[in-house]
Amino acid sequence: MAALRRRFPQLRDPPSEDIRYAAQNRQAGMRRLAVRSELVLVVGSPDSHNTNRLVQVSxxxxxxxxxxxxxxxxxxxxxxxxRVVGVTAGAPAPPALDRRRPDGTGRTRLW
Structure with missing residues (x-):
């Protein structure tokens, strides 16, 4: 961030309320998904706090x-x-995801 601020002195952070709202909204969505699923897969980076938090919510x-x-x-x-797999992604999920279904369980459908 320091390098960006040096290059762009007018750079402003988004209001923290916006960030908290987005995180709370994703977590509320995860709770709804979790209660409708038998298993949840969260696509994202293991280094992402947001992605790990979604796993914890489930x-x-x-x-x-x-x-x-x-x-x-x-x-x-x-x-x-x-039989029911919920799939979601953390905020920093990769832009292109491998959308193939794994072999082995013909009844289970994944994204």
């Missing part, structure tokens, strides 16, 4: 959740006997 709601970077991170054993 776990707190009683729904197992895993953070994945793409479909290759999904383990077959997570999908055993699961």
């Amino acid at each position: 776990l707190t709601a009683g729904t197992p959740a895993h953070l994945v970077r793409d479909a290759h991170d999904i383990r077959d054993e997570w999908l055993e006997r699961v």
